[in-house]
Amino acid sequence: MKKQSFMDKIEEKMMPIAAKISANAHLQSIRDGFALAMPLLIIGSIFMLISNFPIQSWIDLLNSAEINGNTISSYFSAATSASFTIMSIFVVIGIGHAYATRLGVNPLFGGVVSLVGWFILMPFKFDFTPEGSEDAFTVSGLSLDWLGSKGVFIGIISAFLAVRIYKIIVDKGLVIKMPAGVPPTVGQSFASLFPTAFVMTTFVLIRFIFSLTQWGNAFTFVYSVLQLPLQHIGGSLPAMILVYLFAHALWFLGIHGTNITDSMFLPVLYALSAENLAKVTAGQMPENIINVQFQNLFATFGGAGSTLSLLIVAVLISKxxxxxxxxxxxILPAVFGINEPVIYGLPIVLNPLLFIPFLLVPTVNIIITYITMSIGLVPITNGIIMPWTTPPIISGFLSSNWQGAVLQILLIAIGCLIYYPFIAAVDKNNLIQEESLESEEVK
Known part of the structure; x- marks a missing residue:
């Protein structure tokens, strides 16, 4: 019997765990829910970028020039407010729709009941301090804080609970069935009456129960007890390093590790990015070093393992x-963050020669970026969401001014130095194999 190698043992232990996590309906729904919000956040961020492009004369022009009594900047801000400021609405609908699809119930009503349940739990009064006043007044309305990043986690919980209740009622057959010949949309509407009623009644009861507690409502409870602590943990350097080590270990086994970790980690990162964007919009300095931009723009270049550095070395030295x-x-796809040809074609998967640099380079990138931003050498990212395909240098400049672009160049260069001896070894092995094949063909 052939003795198992160390890599075989790791693969045997990790593959079932990774497969189970990857197939989890809740994590898949969170991932797909944020995917629905992604285009809106990117476009809203582009408008934010236009109005806050890092050229002071441009910013002054947009803030001073008026059309119909409103500044040009205010028109751009409307697009940002309609996307980033109310991002939780899109996330709740997206997760409800995705989860309902996986449970086999009407996905449209899954998104709708998720949103309704979330709104039932939301407080309809908040404290407001008028500009120039020191006194706060309690006013009726919806707080943009809860519609934005602060409402994300309660939105996730609401979507799962609402759709699950809807599914239970449907499975019990408590639906109104219309006779044949009734238009499908009308039939679906009547079929959803009882399930929707159960969902709304449940959420009303939850709202009542929380009104009796010290928190007053479910939103405050989830934010203070769950979301805020998770943001503190997720926004730390050790958490980012551990997440990336786990994701890259999965990549090494041939599993899309980023898909798995993003489904758990992205809600935290988006909330941190939204807080930064709110600070920038208010003319203040962003505070959260760890966020979506930190992960997408500085942790890796050219995809998992920061393989743009690997490819630069390979192009320069390979024989x-x-x-x-x-x-x-x-190398060209890698500039835009696409590296599956390298992962599976080199390959990096289950290649012991490349295991160390594949994990080490992203870790070094994360540590150096965190240190430079924490001591003020590089500005903290401004919260503007960019497509993950945005090339380095451009993305660094747009998120952290010229210092961010310089840092990206430096990190890519450091990655080249780390990858160099390992790529040289891979190239040498390839040469030996090619020479051996050529000699066999001659014979």
């Missing part, structure tokens, strides 16, 4: 035909 061709074909 074997295989590595030379692969690196030249893969």
């Amino acid at each position: 074997s035909k295989r590595l030379k061709q692969l690196s030249r074909l893969s």
